[in-house]
Amino acid sequence: MTQLPQAMIETATSAADWVLVLPVVLALMGSAALLVVRRSNRLPLLGAVLVIVAIIACEISLLLRIVSEGPLSMTMGKWLPPFGISLTADLFGAGFALAAAVVTLVVVLYAEIDREGNDGKDGFHSMVLLLLAGVTGSFLTGDLFNLYVWFEVMLIASFGLIVSGSSPLQLDGAVKYGFLNFLATTLFLLALGLTYGLLGTLNMADIMLVAPDANRAAMTGIAALLLLAFGMKAAAFPVNAWLPASYHTPTPAVSALFAGLLTKVGAYALLRALVAVLPDSREMLEPVLAVLAVATLVIAPLGAIAETHLRRAVGFFVIGGIGAILAGLSLPDVIGIAGAGIYIFHAILAMTALYMVVGLIEVRTGASDTRQMGGLYAASAPLSILFFLLILAVAGVPPFLGFWPKLLLLEAGVADAELGWVGSALVVALVINAILTLIAGTRLWSHVFWRNGPEGQPASGEPMPLVAPTPRVRLAFGAVSALVLGVVLIGLWPNPLIEVGQRAAADIVDPGRYVEAVGLAEVEP
Known part of the structure; x- marks a missing residue:
């Protein structure tokens, strides 16, 4: 059983600890405030930027505290753990929340490309902050x-x-x-009911303490339900068809926000639930995880090669990245988990940027199908460079950001190959994924930028007419360029990220510090 230290019961929460809850509070309050002023001309944009900057400041402070002190936890009200509502942050949770806020800020600025003449009735900025509140709460709960x-x-x-x-x-x-998301949510809720009925708690730290003594078959069934539910949220094979069928339908800014945040929350939930909370059940499901990882890694880039719709093709790159994360979950040592976690961080930045670049391509060409594009290199060489850099990063070409987590995954896979087939299969799948992703990405680049014009046009024909860039397009280009620059610089100087990622992975593999931060301790009955 578990009990709380007397010091925790008698000690009030310090003011500094409120930095843990402020990102969620600011996002929720900002969303409500912007809904009220949504018809104003510039207030929603200005308000959203100010709120997100404040959230970023809070999360930088939170991350620095965790680096120096370890995981932090705060429980709302007088219902103390494991009964109260706890927010608990470790390095992965705080780092992902910070990355999510940064890309949301960039997307809010980029979104002005689509909002000329909009009267604010849609409440776009309010919904963006509400989405950020949900994402931040998921990372910190x-x-x-x-x-x-x-x-x-x-x-x-x-x-x-x-x-x-x-x-x-x-x-x-x-x-x-x-x-698909309603179905996933229903499965998740079913798993929660079974967990509470079996263990009497839903606090993650408390589950870590009591789950080893529960019926192993029942806990493995619950873990399988969570794998299915979170796998659908993350768009892992074979429950991934909804992503390329839906992510191309909203505006490019919304597509970028979805690609950078939503599937990564599902992947993080898998990482937290299966590796940290239910490690024994994850071990039972390891062959299933490995098969899903291999299938996702190989099938996703093949879908991108076969696709001609630009945003749908990029959607398959998002799915392929989930395969890399699943590979890390199948190799649950510190190196493998660090690779999975750093890949989530990389994907939040790179996938958001890639969708934004695709949006700029659609604006300049007036088309969404690559068969109707061509000749954009001569008109916008900087845009072609941004697209090409992101393709290299997504494929994992050194020294770009995507290379380093895949290198960690390959290292973990080679070490695991001595013990069984899982490591060998994952190493081969990761290499095949990198090659196929590079083929698919360079194929898209050549169709959009290199050839003279749309498909079927003679090589000597006139270049396709392009839409002239407006001031809003230039603002969007500046925003996405800043994000791509960040991806490149982190890739060129990866040591701090790798060091922090390995420290974060150590707290996932051995969550003793996480449990201690919540205030729960195992005692003899």
Whole structure:
């Protein structure tokens, strides 16, 4: 059983600890405030930027505290752990929350490309902050039921964003997106009910203490339900068809936000639930995880090669990245988990940037199908460079950011290959994924930028007419260029990220410090 230290019961929460809850509070309050002023001309944009900057400042402070002191926890009200609502942050949770806030700030600025003449009735900025609140809460929660609550917050906000504009294509995408996500949420809720009925708790730290004594078969069944639910949220094979069928339907800014945040929350939930909370059950499911990882790694880039719609093709790159994360979950030592965690961080930045670059391509060409594009290199060489750099990063070409987590995964796979087939299969799949992703990406680049014009046009024909860039397009280009620059610089100087990633992975593999931060301790009955 568990009990609280007397010091924790008698000690009030310090003011400095409120930095843990402030990112969620600011996002929720900012969302409500911006909904009230949504019809104002510039207030929603200015307010969103100010709120997100404040959130980033809080999360930088939180991350620095965790680096120096270890995981931090705060429980709301007088219902102390494991009964109260706990927010608990370790290096992975705080780092992912910071990355999410940074890309949200960039997307808010980039979104002005689509908002010329908009009267604010759609409440775009309010829904973006609501989505950020759900994402941040998911990364920082210490309770499985509250993870479900934050998933619902994200679902509400993402529904509002995906149908904004009410075009038939958006409504079609919303139906596909909604059906699979509602099903995943139902499975998650079912797993929560079974967990509470079996263990009497949903606090993650408390589950870590009591789950080893529970019925192993029952806990493995619960873990399988969580794998299915979170796998659907993350778009892992074979429950991934909804992503390329829906992510291309909203505006490019919304697509970028979804690609950078939503699937990564599902991947983080898998990492937290299976490796930290239920490690014994994860061990039972390891062959399943390995098969899913290999299938996702290989099939996703093949889908990108076969696809001609640009944003749908990029959606398959997102799915392929989930395969790399699953590979890390199949290799649950510190190196493998560090690779999975750093890849989540990389994907938050790189996938958001890639969708934004694709949006700029669609604006300049006036088309969304690569068969109708061509000749963009001569008109916008900087845009072609941004696209090419991101393709190299996503494929994992050194020295770009995507290379380093894949290198860690390969190292873990080679070490595991001595013990069985899992490591060997994952190493081969990771290499094949890198090659196929590079083929798919360079194929898209050559069709969009290198050839003279649309498919079927003679090589000597006139270049396709391009839309001239407006001031809003230049603002969007500046925002995405800053994000791509960050991806490149982190890739060129990866040592701090790798060091922090390995420290974070150590707290996932051995969550003793996490449990201690919550205030729970194992005692003899």
